[in-house]
Amino acid sequence: MAGQERIVVSVRLRPVNAREAERGDGSDWECTGPTTLAFRGTVPERAMFPAAYTYDRVFSAECSTRQVYEEGARRVALSVLSGINSSVFAYGQTSSGKTYTMVGITELSMSDIYDYIDKHPEREFVLKFSAMEIYNEAVRDLLSTDAAPLRLLDDPEKGTVVEKLTEETLRDKGHLLELLAVCEAQRQIGETALNETSSRSHQILRLTIESSPKQFTGRANSSTLLACVNFVDLAGSERASQTAAAGMRLKEGSHINRSLLTLGKVIRQLSKGRNGHIPYRDSKLTRILQSSLGGNARTAIICTMSPAHCHIEQSRNTLLFANCAKDVVTDAQVNVVMSDKALVKHLQRELARLENELKSPGSASCSNHAEALREKDELIKQLEQQLKELMEQKDTVQSQLDSFRRVASEGYIDDCTSRRWNERNWSSESLPHNASEGALSSSDTYDATYEEQDDFGSKELDASHVCRGHHHNPELSERTARQHQQIVEDQSMFSLDPTSNHNSESTDSHHANKEATSEASEEHCKEVQCIETNGLRRRKSQVFSPAIRSYADADATEEKHGESITSTTDNAIQLFTCDTDPSSDTEKPKTDESLALKRCVVSSRDGVLSRSRSCRASFMVIPNSWFDNSADMNMTPPGEIFKYSPSRPEKVRRSLYTENGDLQNDLSLDYPVVTGRVESDEVTDKSTCNFEEEGITSDISCVAETKTKGCTVSHIEKNEKDVGADSSVTSTESPSQWSINFEKKQKEIIELWQECNVSLVHRTYFFLLFKGDKADNIYLEVEHRRLSFIKSSFSAGGEPNATVTSSLRNLRHERDMLYKHMLKKLHLSERESLYTKWGIDLNSKQRRLQLSRRIWTQTDMEHVKESAALVTKLVEHLEKGQAIKEMFGLSFTLNRRDDRRSFSWVGA
Ligand SMILES: Nc1ncnc2c1ncn2[C@@H]1O[C@H](COP(=O)(O)OP(=O)(O)OP(=O)(O)O)[C@@H](O)[C@H]1O
Numbered sequence: 014m015a016g017q018e019r020i021v022v023s024v025r026l027r028p029v030n031a032r033e034a035e036r037g038d039g040s041d042w043e044c045t046g047p048t049t050l051a052f053r054g055t056v057p058e059r060a061m062f063p064a065a066y067t068y069d070r071v072f073s074a075e076c077s078t079r080q081v082y083e084e085g086a087r088r089v090a091l092s093v094l095s096g097i098n099s100s101v102f103a104y105g106q107t108s109s110g111k112t113y114t115m116v117g118i119t120e121l122s123m124s125d126i127y128d129y130i131d132k133h134p135e136r137e138f139v140l141k142f143s144a145m146e147i148y149n150e151a152v153r154d155l156l157s158t159d160a161a162p163l164r165l166l167d168d169p170e171k172g173t174v175v176e177k178l179t180e181e182t183l184r185d186k187g188h189l190l191e192l193l194a195v196c197e198a199q200r201q202i203g204e205t206a207l208n209e210t211s212s213r214s215h216q217i218l219r220l221t222i223e224s225s226p227k228q229f230t231g232r233a234n235s236s237t238l239l240a241c242v243n244f245v246d247l248a249g250s251e252r253a254s255q256t257a258a259a260g261m262r263l264k265e266g267s268h269i270n271r272s273l274l275t276l277g278k279v280i281r282q283l284s285k286g287r288n289g290h291i292p293y294r295d296s297k298l299t300r301i302l303q304s305s306l307g308g309n310a311r312t313a314i315i316c317t318m319s320p321a322h323c324h325i326e327q328s329r330n331t332l333l334f335a336n337c338a339k340d341v342v343t344d345a346q347v348n349v350v351m352s353d354k355a356l357v358k359h360l361q362r363e364l365a366r367l368e369n370e371l372k373s374p375g376s377a378s379c380s381n382h383a384e385a386l387r388e389k390d391e392l393i394k395q396l397e398q399q400l401k402e403l404m405e406q407k408d409t410v411q412s413q414l415d416s417f418r419r420v421a422s423e424g425y426i427d428d429c430t431s432r433r434w435n436e437r438n439w440s441s442e443s444l445p446h447n448a449s450e451g452a453l454s455s456s457d458t459y460d461a462t463y464e465e466q467d468d469f470g471s472k473e474l475d476a477s478h479v480c481r482g483h484h485h486n487p488e489l490s491e492r493t494a495r496q497h498q499q500i501v502e503d504q505s506m507f508s509l510d511p512t513s514n515h516n517s518e519s520t521d522s523h524h525a526n527k528e529a530t531s532e533a534s535e536e537h538c539k540e541v542q543c544i545e546t547n548g549l550r551r552r553k554s555q556v557f558s559p560a561i562r563s564y565a566d567a568d569a570t571e572e573k574h575g576e577s578i579t580s581t582t583d584n585a586i587q588l589f590t591c592d593t594d595p596s597s598d599t600e601k602p603k604t605d606e607s608l609a610l611k612r613c614v615v616s617s618r619d620g621v622l623s624r625s626r627s628c629r630a631s632f633m634v635i636p637n638s639w640f641d642n643s644a645d646m647n648m649t650p651p652g653e654i655f656k657y658s659p660s661r662p663e664k665v666r667r668s669l670y671t672e673n674g675d676l677q678n679d680l681s682l683d684y685p686v687v688t689g690r691v692e693s694d695e696v697t698d699k700s701t702c703n704f705e706e707e708g709i710t711s712d713i714s715c716v717a718e719t720k721t722k723g724c725t726v727s728h729i730e731k732n733e734k735d736v737g738a739d740s741s742v743t744s745t746e747s748p749s750q751w752s753i754n755f756e757k758k759q760k761e762i763i764e765l766w767q768e769c770n771v772s773l774v775h776r777t778y779f780f781l782l783f784k785g786d787k788a789d790n791i792y793l794e795v796e797h798r799r800l801s802f803i804k805s806s807f808s809a810g811g812e813p814n815a816t817v818t819s820s821l822r823n824l825r826h827e828r829d830m831l832y833k834h835m836l837k838k839l840h841l842s843e844r845e846s847l848y849t850k851w852g853i854d855l856n857s858k859q860r861r862l863q864l865s866r867r868i869w870t871q872t873d874m875e876h877v878k879e880s881a882a883l884v885t886k887l888v889e890h891l892e893k894g895q896a897i898k899e900m901f902g903l904s905f906t907l908n909r910r911d912d913r914r915s916f917s918w919v920g921a
Contacts, residue, residue: 016344016345016346017342017343017344017345018311018342018343018345019339019340019341019342019343020312020313020314020338020339020341020342020343021069021070021085021086021088021089021311021312021313021314022068022069022313022314022316022335022338022339023068023069023070023071023072023081023084023085023086023313023314023315023316024050024066024068024070024071024072024315024316024317024318024331024332024335025071025072025076025081025085025110025114025315025316025317025318026040026042026044026050026071026072026073026074026317026318026319026320027074027109027110027113027317027318027319027320028074028075028320029074029320029321030108030319033319033321033323036321036323038321038322038323039320039321039322040053040074040320040321040322041053041054041320041321041322041325041328042054042318042320042328043073044071044072044073045065046071047070047071047084048067048068048069048070048071049065049066049067049071050065050066050067050068050071050332051064051065051066052064052065054322054325062329066332066335066336068316068335068339069085069339070084070085072084072085074320078113078114078117078118078121079117079121081114081117081118081315082117082118082121082122083121085313085315086101086118086122086313086315087121087122087125088313089101089311089312089313090118090122090125090242090244090313091122091125091126091129092240092242092311092345093126093220093222093240093241093242094126094129094222094224094238094240095238095240095347096224096238096239096240096347096348096349097240097310097311097345097346097347097348098240098241098242098304098305098309098310098311098345098348099240099241099242099243099305099310099311099312099313099345100242100243100244100245100302100305100310100311100312100313101115101118101122101242101243101244101245101312101313101314101315102245102247102305102312102313102314102315103115103118103245103246103247103314103315103316103317104247104250104314104315104316104317104331104334104335104338105247105249105250105316105317105318105319105331106249106250106251106317106318106319106324106327106328106330106331107248107249107250107251108249108319109249109317109318109319109324109327109331110317110319111246111247111249111317112246113317114315114317115216115244115245115246115315116246118244118315119193119218119244120190120193122220122242122244123186123189123190123220124186126140126220126222127185127186133224134227135226135227135228136224136225136226136227137224137225137226137227138222138223138224139182139222139223139224140182140183140189140220140221140222141180141181141182141183141220141221141222141223142156142180142181142182142183142189142192142218142219142220142221143156143175143178143179143180143181143218143219143221144156144179144192144195144196144199144216144217144218144219145163145175145178145216145217145219145301146199146200146214146215146216146217147214147215147217147272147297147298147301148214148215150271150272150296150297151297152164152165152175152178152297152301153199154175154177154178154179155195155196155199155200155216156179156181156192156195156196156199157179163175163176163177163178164176164177165297165300165301172303172304172308173300173301173303175301180221189220193218196216196218200214200216214248215245215246215247215248215272215298216245216246217243217244217245217301217302218243218244218245218246219241219242219243219244220241220242220244221239221240221241222238222239222240222241222242223237223238223239224237224238224239225237225238225358236349237349237358238347238348238349239348239349240347240348243302243305245302245305247273247276247298248272248273250273250327250330250331250334251327271295271296272296272297272298272299273298274296275292275295275296275298275299276296276298276299276302276306277334277337278292278295279291279292279293279299279306279307280306280334280337280338280341281337283306283307283340283341283342284337284338284339284340284341285340291307293306305343306341306343307341307342307343307344308343308344309343309344309345309346309348310343310345311343311345312341312343314335314338316331316332316334316335316338317331318331318332748787751785751787751790752785754790755785755787755789755790755793756785758790758793758794758797759780759783759785759793760872760874761797762779762793762796762797762800763776763780763872763874763877764872765797765800765801765803765804766800766869767869767870767871767872768800768804768807769800769803769804769807769820770817770820770821770823770824771800771803771820771824772823772824772827773824773827773828773831773868773869773880773884774827774884774888776869776877776880776881776884777869777880777881777884777885779796780877780878780881781881781885803816807820828865828866828868829865831865831868831884831887831888832861832862832864832865834887834888835861835864835865835887836861838886838887838888839886839887843886844860844861844864847864847883848860848864850879851864851867851879853867868880868883868884869884
């Protein structure tokens with residue numbers, strides 16, 4: 014588009030004027046082609062000059078000014094519209110037609126420029142016009158009446174500028190014509206011998222054009238173009254002597270020549286290249302036109318000639334000048350105004366436009382804006398309303414949450430805990446000790462509810478809710494029922510909450526444990542609910558031993574207080590509050606809700622089973638349900654579970670077996686059934702292992718050992734003798750048959766453990782505890798049925814349910830816990846040995862994790878034994894209570910006044 018290019022040089026011959034014709038001075042020049050001018054004259058020195066001259070274009074006398082313009086100047090002149098500076102010169106001797114040509118070219122250019130503007134409405138054009146005259150090396154403003162010469166200033170960016178030069182912004186084309194007329198009038202005109210209207214000055218008409226897009230379409234398209242075009246009508250180039258001027262005219266000629274001579278020098282120098290000094294500053298003319306002469310401009314020079322023979326010398330000079338000019342190279346560039354400036358201008362225009370619109374309220378755009386504002390106002394109102402509603406909902410929920418938390422953390426739990434503790438005290442004081450302990454039925458373990466909620470407070474809340482019977486927020490009933498509906502299906506429903514029946518430190522330790530308990534332990538800390546039947550309660554007092562009667566008496570007392578006993582049908586199942594605080598009689602659950610909550614219950618037909626008093630069980634106790642024949646199972650160390658009283662077995666038997674010696678039908682119910690344990694003080698005192706005296710062992714073996722410490726086996730065996738044929742389960746089997754049955758049952762249980770995702774510690778505990786003793790049959794039987802029930806609940810609905818998911822999660826938590834303990838409990842050598850033994854690459858990553866994931870994953874006996882041994886190893890040296898919290902939330906508490914201490918089955 015632009016760049017280095019040569020000055021466009023053309024030559025125009027004017028016609029022979031009348032004066033020349035009168036002298037018979039014919040034309041010596043002939044345009045032999047569009048670009049060639051040939052000398053046809055006859056002169057002696059002809060051989061010294063070229064016969065033909067070639068330029069970009071030569072125009073004969075017959076050519077019109079329009080043709081000269083279009084073919085010799087138009088492209089250059091209109092470059093200004095593209096942001097390129099341009100200049101059109103007329104060079105020639107006086108009376109050769111310079112003014113005649115330039116006037117025409119200027120007008121035509123202006124016309125084309127306005128046409129262009131009209132054809133480009135998308136852009137905005139600003140035209141400014143200025144005119145100056147260089148006369149006797151003085152610059153004068155042709156648009157000003159002030160004849161004072163103007164100074165030339167050097168601007169770093171613009172180059173040479175004429176100080177205080179008038180610059181008129183053109184309104185339209187007519188305005189321009191007016192100004193041109195003014196310039197014509199202002200130009201110094203002096204009559205010479207050659208040209209009666211000879212221009213004695215150099216005239217420069219300058220049109221500056223700035224254009225920019227009217228609409229802002231991005232910074233890339235927002236550039237403003239700024240350029241100027243100079244129309245230069247030089248004074249005559251003839252020598253001063255030739256003008257026959259004298260005096261004032263002589264002076265004019267010398268100045269004229271000075272500028273012209275400098276112009277010639279500059280052109281000649283430029284034609285040779287830019288290496289040498291270019292004497293721009295030697296004259297006003299060359300200073301002002303510096304950029305047009307070899308600078309950032311596109312230039313056209315039209316050399317005018319008189320064809321008359323008498324002007325042959327001047328004509329040759331003109332042609333020599335033209336020859337030099339055509340070798341001059343300029344470097345035209347598009348002048349782009351900085352985009353930021355253009356942007357500012359655009360924004361200013363946009364601001365002005367908007368201001369105008371605002372001043373005109375009825376305008377369409379203003380109407381649109383008003384509509385938009387109304388819509389936005391509506392939207393804001395709607396959003397504000399929504400926000401208000403949301404805030405109200407938030408406040409409501411927050412209030413409820415606060416209430417729940419308050420109830421859970423302060424009221425219910427504390428009440429519940431204290432009531433439990435009070436109850437224990439109360440029971441201990443008002444009832445024979447074992448009655449209060451034995452009053453709790455292992456059936457509770459099946460009532461264990463497993464809160465699936467993550468929120469500990471919520472769990473606590475519901476726990477307390479159940480514990481307190483119906484001393485609760487009625488709004489929670491439905492929710493609690495739903496939760497229990499799910500919870501009870503969970504394997505963890507067999508969990509017993511370790512916090513429920515803690516020792517004398519229970520309340521404090523409960524809260525302390527709450528904080529210290531890990532997530533896993535929280536998962537394992539579950540609530541249980543106590544459900545029993547009226548029939549059971551009623552028959553209990555008739556069938557059980559005095560100790561039981563004592564308990565029944567306590568129940569009677571409770572009933573007297575209106576507590577939880579629902580007088581419905583025998584089959585009616587009632588939710589029973591865990592903590593039978595007489596003071597909370599009025600807070601007992603309603604029968605309907607009890608029914609809604611029932612899942613794992615003791616049937617009313619199970620009239621011989623002891624009633625449950627314990628509402629809380631912990632994880633490991635479910636299984637323990639079957640040796641948890643004690644109502645205070647969760648307050649009893651594992652070993653004590655087996656401390657059947659010599660005087661009690663019959664009642665135990667009766668609670669487990671029908672009169673025919675068969676297991677109670679309850680054991681074959683769909684609901685898991687647990688046996689009850691009832692102890693008398695006397696029996697307990699005699700049979701219960703004294704953990705303090707004996708120093709409770711700190712590993713799982715203690716359980717087995719305890720079991721064999723004459724607390725259970727001998728009594729059971731004795732019981733069997735007592736019961737005799739009544740115990741069909743065992744009495745009908747020979748030792749060898751029992752051994753076979755045991756292995757078969759054990760194998761099935763192991764399989765069921767795997768299928769039911771039973772706690773690994775429970776498996777270990779159970780596996781190590783029951784190794785084939787004949788008296789264990791009942792436990793095996795109950796465990797088997799319990800697991801069968803769980804398995805059936807797993808597949809209820811034909812697909813895995815939440816219970817399965819929950820059990821798997823718990824199992825994973827337990828594995829994680831074992832994984833964590835590996836590092837603490839196993840030396841590196843032990844671990845490496847285990848890795849090798851269990852087929853884990855010693856170099857593999859997550860070796861411990863792999864190991865934890867493989868424990869109890871198979872059912873072959875070898876794997877089971879190894880798994881049990883490993884689990885035992887991992888949990889054996891735990892600090893007192895730690896296992897409870899972190900693994901099982903299990904605490905067997907010796908709930909005796911003289912032996913109130915927390916006991917973990919994994920060690921004290
Ligand atoms: N191509 C042309 N056709 C017809 N007439 C012309 C042509 N060129 C010039 N003339 C006439 O010649 C006369 C002198 O022309 P002009 O004034 O333009 O010369 P000039 O070069 O400007 O002289 P000066 O330098 O003295 O001003 C004018 O009367 C003009 O009308």
